[in-house]
Amino acid sequence: MTTPKEIEVKVGFKSPLVMGSIGVLTLVFLGLLGRDGMVAFEISRRTDSLQLPTLDIDSSLLGILSGLAMFALAGFSLSRAIKNLKTPTWVSIVFGAVGVTALLGWLAAEASVPIAFIAGTALVLAVPIILGAMAGIMSERVGITNIAIEGQLLTGAFMAAVVSSITDNFLFGIIAAMVTSALLSMILAIFSIKFLAQQIIVGVVLNVLVIGITNFLYQQWLTEDAQSVNFPGTMDIIKIPVLSDIPILGPVFFENRITVFLAILIVPTIWFVLFKTRMGLRARAVGEHPLAADTVGINVGRTRFWWVTIGGSIAGLGGAALTIGNAGAFGREMSGGFGFIALAVVILGRWNPIYAALAALLFGFSIILRVWANQVSPGIPTDFITMVPYVVTIIAVVGFVGKSRPPKALAVPYVKG
Amino acid sequence: MKLELRGITKRFGAVTANEDIDLVIEPGEIHALLGENGAGKSTLMNVLYGLYTADEGHIEIDGVKQNFSGPGDAMAAGIGMVHQHFMLIPVFTVAENVALGHEPTKAFGVIDLVQAKKQVLEISERFGFNIDPDALIEDLPVGAQQRVEIIKALSREAKILVLDEPTAVLTPQETDELMEIMRQLAKSGTSIVFITHKLREVKAVADRITVIRLGKVVGSAKPDAETSELASLMVGREVMLTVNKKPAALGDVVIEVEHVSVLDDRSQKAVNDVSFEVRGGEILALAGVQGNGQTELAEFLLGLRKPLGQKAKVNLNGKEITNKSVREVLESGVGFIPEDRQSDGLVSEFTIAENLMLNSSYKSRFTKGLNINFVARKRIAKELVEQFDVRTPSAETVAHKLSGGNQQKVVVAREMSREVSLLIASQPTRGVDVGSIEFIHEQIIAARDAGKAVILISSELDEVLALADRIAVMYRGKIVGIVEPNTSREDLGKLMAGVTA
Numbered sequence: 053m054t055t056p057k058e059i060e061v062k063v064g065f066k067s068p069l070v071m072g073s074i075g076v077l078t079l080v081f082l083g084l085l086g087r088d089g090m091v092a093f094e095i096s097r098r099t100d101s102l103q104l105p106t107l108d109i110d111s112s113l114l115g116i117l118s119g120l121a122m123f124a125l126a127g128f129s130l131s132r133a134i135k136n137l138k139t140p141t142w143v144s145i146v147f148g149a150v151g152v153t154a155l156l157g158w159l160a161a162e163a164s165v166p167i168a169f170i171a172g173t174a175l176v177l178a179v180p181i182i183l184g185a186m187a188g189i190m191s192e193r194v195g196i197t198n199i200a201i202e203g204q205l206l207t208g209a210f211m212a213a214v215v216s217s218i219t220d221n222f223l224f225g226i227i228a229a230m231v232t233s234a235l236l237s238m239i240l241a242i243f244s245i246k247f248l249a250q251q252i253i254v255g256v257v258l259n260v261l262v263i264g265i266t267n268f269l270y271q272q273w274l275t276e277d278a279q280s281v282n283f284p285g286t287m288d289i290i291k292i293p294v295l296s297d298i299p300i301l302g303p304v305f306f307e308n309r310i311t312v313f314l315a316i317l318i319v320p321t322i323w324f325v326l327f328k329t330r331m332g333l334r335a336r337a338v339g340e341h342p343l344a345a346d347t348v349g350i351n352v353g354r355t356r357f358w359w360v361t362i363g364g365s366i367a368g369l370g371g372a373a374l375t376i377g378n379a380g381a382f383g384r385e386m387s388g389g390f391g392f393i394a395l396a397v398v399i400l401g402r403w404n405p406i407y408a409a410l411a412a413l414l415f416g417f418s419i420i421l422r423v424w425a426n427q428v429s430p431g432i433p434t435d436f437i438t439m440v441p442y443v444v445t446i447i448a449v450v451g452f453v454g455k456s457r458p459p460k461a462l463a464v465p466y467v468k469g
Numbered sequence: 470m471k472l473e474l475r476g477i478t479k480r481f482g483a484v485t486a487n488e489d490i491d492l493v494i495e496p497g498e499i500h501a502l503l504g505e506n507g508a509g510k511s512t513l514m515n516v517l518y519g520l521y522t523a524d525e526g527h528i529e530i531d532g533v534k535q536n537f538s539g540p541g542d543a544m545a546a547g548i549g550m551v552h553q554h555f556m557l558i559p560v561f562t563v564a565e566n567v568a569l570g571h572e573p574t575k576a577f578g579v580i581d582l583v584q585a586k587k588q589v590l591e592i593s594e595r596f597g598f599n600i601d602p603d604a605l606i607e608d609l610p611v612g613a614q615q616r617v618e619i620i621k622a623l624s625r626e627a628k629i630l631v632l633d634e635p636t637a638v639l640t641p642q643e644t645d646e647l648m649e650i651m652r653q654l655a656k657s658g659t660s661i662v663f664i665t666h667k668l669r670e671v672k673a674v675a676d677r678i679t680v681i682r683l684g685k686v687v688g689s690a691k692p693d694a695e696t697s698e699l700a701s702l703m704v705g706r707e708v709m710l711t712v713n714k715k716p717a718a719l720g721d722v723v724i725e726v727e728h729v730s731v732l733d734d735r736s737q738k739a740v741n742d743v744s745f746e747v748r749g750g751e752i753l754a755l756a757g758v759q760g761n762g763q764t765e766l767a768e769f770l771l772g773l774r775k776p777l778g779q780k781a782k783v784n785l786n787g788k789e790i791t792n793k794s795v796r797e798v799l800e801s802g803v804g805f806i807p808e809d810r811q812s813d814g815l816v817s818e819f820t821i822a823e824n825l826m827l828n829s830s831y832k833s834r835f836t837k838g839l840n841i842n843f844v845a846r847k848r849i850a851k852e853l854v855e856q857f858d859v860r861t862p863s864a865e866t867v868a869h870k871l872s873g874g875n876q877q878k879v880v881v882a883r884e885m886s887r888e889v890s891l892l893i894a895s896q897p898t899r900g901v902d903v904g905s906i907e908f909i910h911e912q913i914i915a916a917r918d919a920g921k922a923v924i925l926i927s928s929e930l931d932e933v934l935a936l937a938d939r940i941a942v943m944y945r946g947k948i949v950g951i952v953e954p955n956t957s958r959e960d961l962g963k964l965m966a967g968v969t970a
Contacts, residue, residue, distance in 0.1 A: 328579050328580065329574075329577065329579050330572045330574050330578045331578055333568075333572060337558050337569055340558045340559070340561075341557075343556065344557060344558055344569075346539075347550070347552070347556045348540070348541075348570030349539065349541030349544060350570055457560075460559070
């Protein structure tokens with residue numbers, strides 16, 4: 053057998069070092085110098101029929117225990133590194149979970165931590181980012197850079213609000229959001245594939261265009277006649293019987309609006325199509341080496357066109373989640389940079405739908421953390437708290453995720469010989 | 470299956486790449502298409518494969534006229550092609566690459582990987598290819614990647630296999646293996662079109678030879694034809710196949726290399742405790758199968774790689790240059806022809822004149838204070854273009870518009886027109902036409918006769934035997950032997966495989 057060349061890689065001591073120093077910080081600042089008072093972790097919501105007791109612990113004790121647990125994990129990582137073995141992913145995940153617990157406990161000294169509320173809101177807030185990232189992945193996997201996610205989200209948000217208000221039917225609103233956003237993506241696709249335009253420029257132009265048009269319409273039309281064209285309200289929350297009664301998991305995953313359910317379904321579906329099916333193999337081939345794909349009879353232009361377009365419709369759904377899935381009305385530039393966060397999430401998730409969705413959840417968590425921290429302990433500067441998840445992310449990316457490799461033919465137009 | 474090309478003409482603007490070409494491939498034969506780089510062989514094959522549409526003429530298979538609008542049609546008709554630059558996706562496995570485009574599927578379009586692997590294994594075993602269907606392409610050596618390309622064509626039931634310059638990227642051993650595979654395929658009834666410019670390979674494996682020059686068929690021959698006859702047919706004039714050189718007039722030691730070990734990009738020891746010296750007026754050839762540390766050794770000598778440990782020592786003309794920067798090494802009198810002219814030898818978007826001053830961009834005849842002396846550059850570039858026989862409309866032509874041979878002449882001109890005492894030439898004639906090979910060989914001999922030391926790194930045994938005064942054979946990072954140039958091919962081959970006497 054022609055076996056691949058053996059490569060000897062030096063693992064290094066980066067992971068145990070980073071883990072150890074975070075452990076020290078946790079032990080000292082959240083533990084020894086921590087805040088006094090009991091903290092209660094609420095497993096059940098007060099409205100639940102099944103009430104489980106809260107988990108109570110002293111805030112500074114939790115900090116000390118967490119710091120020690122982090123030392124143990126760092127020690128394990130060190131013992132692996134000495135044997136030139138990588139730190140397993142589960143260690144990083146457990147480490148992150150311990151860190152988050154300690155942080156929540158520190159913030160909520162003499163108060164309680166509503167776990168289900170925080171996790172559920174993080175998911176709802178993450179949905180537009182998740183769906184925007186899916187659009188980015190679908191587009192970039194076939195080799196087209198999609199800077200226009202922001203514009204696609206904003207289009208979806210606008211159309212969902214307006215069409216739902218006018219027709220008084222959320223389904224029409226969702227369909228309008230998806231179709232309009234897909235049409236917008238077609239512009240990107242056609243300019244990139246047919247006219248070989250610089251994809252980043254097309255994307256930026258589309259964003260500016262959408263912001264301009266929605267601002268204009270918002271001012272001239274939506275504010276004038278808000279009652280009839282921008283008053284959709286939010287969709288009803290659907291409770292899945294039995295499943296929604298499970299503590300924590302129930303309220304987080306099984307008691308949501310349709311947009312959240314769709315996002316939960318779409319992520320694994322895209323993963324499956326991309327990595328397990330013929331369609332996905334061909335799409336990835338087009339994004340890696342279009343000429344090779346062409347020589348085995350795959351139509352490069354058509355593949356790129358449909359993946360970008362369908363990706364756009366998913367971003368449109370993400371936009372709908374902003375208005376009729378959360379806010380209840382359209383506001384000026386309400387996507388507020390979510391499209392660009394989605395772009396970062398695509399890279400952070402290494403062009404993998406599952407990883408990207410997890411990265412998006414991290415951003416959702418950091419948004420709700422800021423809001424909740426402000427309520428529970430107003431004395432602490434929230435900007436500092438908001439920073440924490442991002443610092444963790446950067447450390448995770450540098451230390452644990454490893455090298456990320458974009459599709460080879462990304463942003464390169466394919467010209468047939 | 471009998472394939473006929475009838476009166477194929479293909480033009481690109483004013484340039485006629487193929488003119489009225491007739492070609493008949495009989496079933497089960499190995500048909501060599503011989504011609505220099507740029508003669509129009511690849512264009513013809515791209516027409517056959519449906520990547521280009523012919524302006525005139527047509528293709529017949531078993532007497533039936535074909536109309537290919539894309540590679541898919543050609544494949545369906547039973548034509549398989551192994552491109553010079555492989556059409557493989559580096560991050561996919563062997564099985565995924567082979568299956569791509571005609572994937573076996575289960576319900577919902579899910580790829581049946583078990584089936585795909587089985588297909589690879591079946592073909593691999595039938596021809597003794599030894600390919601692991603689960604290996605990623607990027608981890609495989611070039612020779613194995615080429616076998617994957619052949620499997621890809623065979624899995625689509627190709628009756629005619631076109632191999633476009635298949636040996637250009639292969640080591641001598643891999644070339645021999647490939648020729649054996651070609652014979653087996655022909656025996657099992659597959660016709661093979663073998664595109665090449667290497668005469669020895671053609672004579673070794675072809676049943677029939679068609680020679681193409683400047684886009685036209687200029688003759689056909691049997692493999693028992695004289696090499697010189699084939700060469701003159703291909704080039705259009707008498708070709709000198711052996712290099713004339715005087716006995717070496719040895720001077721003082723120019724470069725002394727002691728106990729050098731170097732790591733490669735993957736932090737593996739690529740060069741392991743190598744020592745040698747080269748005198749003025751001498752050509753030392755570093756022979757060996759590619760990937761045995763030659764590249765890393767050359768890059769170390771130039772200062773691109775740091776030595777491992779404290780023992781390494783390099784003296785140039787008595788002065789130590791071991792840990793000097795690239796600029797200091799160049800200034801101390803080293804010329805370097807890198808092995809990959811496309812990525813390391815030239816800036817392909819620059820003009821010839823700009824490329825010629827790449828290593829003399831400061832304090833040189835090209836400069837005036839902090840500025841470029843454009844008048845001087847123009848004059849020098851014109852002189853060098855003439856002196857080194859670069860075939861170009863002008864010295865202001867962009868480098869990537871030149872043929873491979875002429876690009877290489879630009880690199881040679883740049884490195885040889887400077888005052889150097891040591892010339893390191895790494896694969897100086899790879900992918901270069903016969904005329905340019907002759908010229909570059911003459912230049913290397915001339916440098917040696919002018920008293921310079923030359924280190925020639927080459928995986929082409931012909932070239933090593935033609936030029937070397939001494940041959941150092943490298944195997945797994947070590948020099949396993951330094952021998953005289955009259956050593957037999959067989960003995961050299963053994964050394965290259967690591968067998969020491």
